[in-house]
Amino acid sequence: MFVLFQTVINTGKHYSFRKILNAPLPSCKCLLNRNISDAPKKFITxxxxxxxxxxxxxxxxxxxxxxxxxxxxxxxxxxxxxxxxxxxxxxxxxxxxxxxxxxxxxxxxxxxxxxxxxxxxxxxxxxxxxxxxxFRAVANKKEKFTVPETQLINKDGTLPVNEDTLFEQLSHCKTVSDQIQVLYEHTMLNDLGVRLRYMVARQLETIMESLYANMAVRPFGSSVNGFGKMGCDLDLVLTNELTQEMTDPNKRLVYQEKKCEGGRSPWQRHMELMGELIELRVPGATRVQRILNARVPIVKYAHELSGVDCDLCYSNMSGVYMSELLWLYGSLDPRVRPLTFVIRRWAQTVGLTNPHPGRWITNFPLTLMVLFFLQQKTKDGFVLPPLKFMSKIATKDDIRIAEDYVNCTFVRDLNRLPPESYGQSQSNLQTLLLQFFEFYSQFDFQDKAISINEGAPVRKPNNLPLYIVNPIEQALNVSRNVSFEECERLKMEVRNAAWQLESCTEGDRTDDWGLLGLIEKRTTRGLKKLLRVGNSHRLVSVKDLFNEEDTSDKRLSKKSDKESAKVAQTVKVEKKEQKIKFKNTTIANEVYRIRRDKIV
Structure with a gap:
């Protein structure tokens, strides 16, 4: 069940970060305040x-x-x-x-x-x-079937939402909190998307189950942690763990097994075999690539039947446990995932993230930054507990040890968490978003590291520009690839976003009101501002700017037939010689899109 927030925004002439933060709590349909006396929420693992x-x-x-x-x-x-x-x-x-x-x-x-x-x-x-x-077509006359007892659940279920349609819905929202919730609901990975990803995993299990004992192909990453968006890639891990029953020393008959020989590691050889099998035996698998020299060898391929790009690795259970941890944090409070979605979308809009690997930040460190911010104590409480608290109350049933003896032990049943350990903040999504930008605009990136394990800044062990501790393998920095220039740009963009968000929520509503000023591309937003006439907030029609046919016709109607012919010929020559030139193709495409959709 989705939670919609309706807030009342105060308007004013002077801007300050604290104005919205210190304002009294606005009216909401659903307040997320948790008292110790409240009945505990029922979570599923x-x-x-x-x-x-x-x-x-x-x-x-x-x-x-x-x-x-x-x-x-x-x-x-x-x-x-x-x-x-x-x-x-x-x-x-x-x-x-x-x-x-x-x-x-x-x-x-x-x-x-x-x-x-x-x-x-x-x-x-x-x-x-x-x-x-x-489903093969019949060779002869078509058979007659009875009317189905049920209807088709959805049509084009994996089709992403149109950007223009999404922006139009966001412009009609009453509050920024509503905008964040709408953005989340329309871009999150839906039920059919999750089902298809488990079907791809099931296909590999069906084809390869005869090669391994107790074999399972498990999705992990954004497909299962609750933070995935429509069209996200599918991360898969192949496991064949031996159970205690299979290794019982009292069983005298034991399977003969094949030992791995050769200079390369067993994982590399297994993944080399998986690449050959996927290329030869998996229907729908194309563009198979083997990346065997990485720290975690993987096989990349595209699954055409489901429209999903897949990454398959072998025995990487730490990735599965990381997905479980993110899923648990996202389930603790209904504000966590919508807030993460909007911050990821903002980072994509301003160019902080990139679909290709490089020296910039990625979505995973951004998600950890959001969780770390939600762990901070404010005057009205905090939202999420630190990981060390979740590990402290873990029992023996929660013990998990991944490869290389990595300890992945933390509480799996959220019902065991005390009610006062999470969800104490009453802030709505709009306030949390502004607080996020303000928090990191003042964060000491030079000397401090971000750690959701501690829930508080810790001293950096080295001089890397950005240090975000890996929650599972705490000796690793998940942002070690971020350059100094990108870290400086991150600090600049969070400051700009704080000012932009506050200024966009005050005064009269415009085309970049609220969230639209943060997630709409700057080329589109800048073009709209250029097309405005004075302070009337009316957009000049592209037809009025570049098409003089209507005004020419009016002048022609007032002249004689001879003069009209001369004017018409002159206008025709001018139009032939005068061509609209744009600075680049991006601006040209935006002009044509605005004209097509009648935005202006």
Whole structure:
């Protein structure tokens, strides 16, 4: 259930960071204040969520169809063999149509798989079973099916929201808090996106389960930690951990096993094998790349049937536990994820983050910066507890040791957290966003490091420009790649964002009011300001600026036929010679988009 915040914003002529922060608490539909006497909130564990998603994938199929109109025929055909829970529709990057079908049980899925037809005999392929199928058209007259008992759950379920549509919705929000919540709800990874990512993991398990004992392919990263957005990449880890039952010394019959030989590490050789199998045996896998000399060897590939880019590694459980930690923090308070989303979007807009690796900050350190800020104690309390507190109350059931003996022990059941240990701040999203910018505009990056383990600044162990402690492997700096110039630009941008946010929430509403002034590209925002006439806040029509046909017609109507012909010929020559020139293609594209969408 989403929480919407409605705030009352005071207006004034003078700007100061403290004006909004020190204002009395605005009226809200839902206050997030927690008292010690309140009934504890019921949380579900990360393992329960993963088990639920894996169970959904084990009783689901992805079927390629002709279009969304194939729903009735596909439902009628599959309902002959099994009970159907629901069907989702989406299109991949190539515009092909697919439907994800969830059946009532795994036995129903097996019945469907037994009814699948044979492979083409005239194609040079090796037969295999996979949860990705296609719905073949009938050769003769089409069969008649009964009307489905259910409707298609969604159409184009993985299609990201249109940017112009999103900005229009944000402009109609009453408060900045509402804008942040709307941005989060429209850009977060939805249910179908998560289902598809678990289906990709299930496909690898089905194909490779005969190669490893107790094999599992687990998604981790943004796909499962609750901070993923639509279209995010899929990180996968292949594990084949031996259970205590499998290593029981009382069992006298033991499997013969193959030892890894050669100069390279076993992980590199395993990932080299995985790359070959994915390239040869996984339907939909293309553009396979093997990156074997990295600290964690991975295989990158694109999955065309789901439209997802994948990174597969071997036995990297520390990444899974990091995803679990972020998921727990995001579940503690409903403001954590929306605030993180808007800060990530702001960083992308001002160019602090980049889709390609380099000397700039990435989304993961930014997320840790948000969590660290929410751990700070203010006059009205704090939002999140430090990691050391969550590790302190952990029990023996919470003990997790990853590869290289990395300790990943912290409380897994959030219901054991005392109510007074989190969610004490009553600040709404707008106030938290402004406080975030103000906090880091005054933070001592030169001498202090950011650590969510301590929940307070710690002394930097070296002179790197930006130091953010890895919560799992505390000897590592997750921002060690950030250059001095990028760190200075980060400090400058948070100061600018604080002023921008406060100035955009005061006075009359304009096109860059509230959140729009932070997340809209500067080229678009600057062009709109240039097209305004004086202080009227009206935008001059592009037609009025560059098209003189209407005014010319009015002049022609007042002249004689002879004079009109001369004027028309002159205007025609001037238009032919005069061409609109823009500074660059970006501004030109924005002008054409504004003209097309009738923004001005």
């Amino acid at each position: 990360f393992d329960e969520v993963v088990a639920q998603r894996r169970a959904e994938a084990q009783r689901s199929l992805v079927v390629q169809v002709n279009s969304e109109s194939s729903f009735n025929e596909l439902y009628g055909y599959c309902s002959r063999y099994a009970s159907i829970n629901g069907i989702h529709h989406y299109k991949n990057n190539g515009g092909e149509h697919f439907m994800l079908i969830e059946f009532a049980s795994e036995d129903n899925l097996k019945d469907i798989l037994r009814s699948c037809g044979s492979h083409h005999k005239d194609l040079d392929v090796m037969a295999l079973q996979s949860p990705f199928l296609w």
